[in-house]
Amino acid sequence: MSDAPGGESLLFLTDEQLRQGIEAMFFAYRGFTADPDRILAGMAYGRAHHRAIHFINRAPGTTVNNLLVLLGVTKQSLNRVLRTLVEDGLVESKVGKTDKRERHLYLTEAGEALERKLSDAQRARMRSAYRAAGPQAVAGFRQVLEAMMDGDLRRKYQALRDSGT
Template structure:
């Protein structure tokens, strides 16, 4: 007899084969999702860490270096290398905190905002096409699966961003 959760639906979809297919689909989807930005960044000697930093600085203008460290889950040394190149190339600027002079608040410059738009436009076009092909129920299911895969701290950070309070 098939195992069923409280809602009464069957759990037959939880086979190792279905899980393997999902893992493989995620690997290939990630390659596709990052391919366009990778091509854009390649000529600039930037990588995915630069892309993520630019994305989250755009998403939360004025975010602190400490907050960006927590969101990206990288070492301080690694983030400093990324930020140094973004500062040197005029894409990001740091402003001293008004309340705490030790804090550095990060903002994209006009040049940084233009790069962010170019990177995001490429990914939004890919996501929009996939969402259109899958339909609204699949989009909601996809988001539900992604959120369920997050560790509790990652989910908290994501929900904070989603609510626009970061």
């Protein structure tokens, strides 16, 4: 059995080591969201808008119901976010061809430009962190993140990842 950096055994972590990991996640998340938050604040948008834009970009034509499942928010909450994005010309909602009750969501050119700006900021931060940590740490980090996901969320994540879009 080999010790991980810092003497942390992969088979046993103390409560203190786990607390440090939890705090690192909190602070890393703050860093990860800081750049997009600054961009969105000037537009009176928040993280819910960012998440919607991100996943509409990942799966153009996704339905409102699918977005509800991915984001894990209430229909009322998502409707508020989508209404704003549609009114501001960032998202287009089209009636389904086979099921007229469905609404398919697409980013407009302006929505794509905003998504690129937000993602570029986060990619730059991730790229820098990944380069500093190295390929083995990147693979380990992904394994830890996936292991923290509930089974249903991991399946959704894998499906999105496997879609290649």
